[in-house]
Amino acid sequence: MTNILDVKSLHISLGGTSVLHDVSFRAGTNEFIGLVGPNGAGKSTLLRAIAGLAALDSGHCRVKDKPVDLYSPIERAQHISYLPQARPVYWSMLARDIVALGRFAYGSPLKLDDRDQAAVASALKDAGAESLADRPVAELSGGERARIHLARTLATETPLILADEPIAALDPAHQLSVMRMLRGKADAGHTIIAALHELPLASRYCTRIIILADGRVTGDNPSTKMSPELIETVFGVTPIMDSNGVINGLLPMTT
Numbered sequence: 574m575t576n577i578l579d580v581k582s583l584h585i586s587l588g589g590t591s592v593l594h595d596v597s598f599r600a601g602t603n604e605f606i607g608l609v610g611p612n613g614a615g616k617s618t619l620l621r622a623i624a625g626l627a628a629l630d631s632g633h634c635r636v637k638d639k640p641v642d643l644y645s646p647i648e649r650a651q652h653i654s655y656l657p658q659a660r661p662v663y664w665s666m667l668a669r670d671i672v673a674l675g676r677f678a679y680g681s682p683l684k685l686d687d688r689d690q691a692a693v694a695s696a697l698k699d700a701g702a703e704s705l706a707d708r709p710v711a712e713l714s715g716g717e718r719a720r721i722h723l724a725r726t727l728a729t730e731t732p733l734i735l736a737d738e739p740i741a742a743l744d745p746a747h748q749l750s751v752m753r754m755l756r757g758k759a760d761a762g763h764t765i766i767a768a769l770h771e772l773p774l775a776s777r778y779c780t781r782i783i784i785l786a787d788g789r790v791t792g793d794n795p796s797t798k799m800s801p802e803l804i805e806t807v808f809g810v811t812p813i814m815d816s817n818g819v820i821n822g823l824l825p826m827t828t
């Protein structure tokens with residue numbers, strides 16, 4: 574495993590309130606990290622900071638040993654792809670053209686060369702969105718649109734992929750296929766950090782889970798080594814785990 578990302582002693586405040594406190598972790602190739610935590614825990618803020626989109630109070634985010642704020646926009650876009658949680662589209666564009674925006678850092682999408690075309694086609698396939706490519710994005714359902722935005726993220730072919738709730742709007746079959754696909758990307762050498770609320774899917778497909786609670790890292794373990802007690806404390810739910818440590822379901826806590 575080669576180290577890609579180094580987040581060190583990160584502190585961030587928003588609107589005068591401290592949101593991330595002393596967050597530190599490293600991530601490397603072949604890792605699919607599920608970033609989990611209750612609403613408001615700081616997951617989106619952390620992903621934005623890694624993407625170079627949030628002002629840091631202190632600490633650093635280095636990608637390939639270079640602080641992310643020292644990257645030029647084009648260089649950063651060639652290293653990091655980012656799927657935000659909110660994905661408004663203000664223009665009526667074909668879904669395929671949205672995906673082609675992922676090639677912007679390589680001089681596209683105004684002129685797509687063969688490599689760009691192949692990246693767009695591959696991303697559409699990986700996101701299960703091939704059949705949507707020639708439809709106006711404004712006419713797509715929420716889950717269909719989410720798959721197009723995911724495809725736009727994948728079309729960048731960056732080593733580091735940051736995805737904020739990539740499966741939140743998807744039906745169960747697409748949730749499973751996207752999680753399997755993201756794990757495949759990690760196995761092929763990418764580093765993936767995804768904010769997720771789907772703990773059973775995270776425990777099944779991620780290689781590692783980082784738990785954020787109140788802006789602090791409260792757990793950082795291989796995905797099948799999550800502590801049931803910690804899950805109960807942080808999320809207020811009881812996990813049903815199999816003998817391999819995979820979470821098969823969640824129940825309300827009885828006490």
Ligand SMILES: Nc1ncnc2c1ncn2[C@@H]1O[C@H](COP(=O)(O)OP(=O)(O)OP(=O)(O)O)[C@@H](O)[C@H]1O
Pocket residue numbers: 587588589590592610611612613614615616617618619658768
């Ligand atoms: N611009 C802002 N000004 C003030 N507070 C903010 C701002 N943006 C976010 N926050 C606060 O920062 C905290 C962390 O928000 P963040 O969006 O990172 O949480 P999250 O873990 O991604 O939550 P969710 O699971 O609901 O998406 C929340 O308490 C939120 O209210």
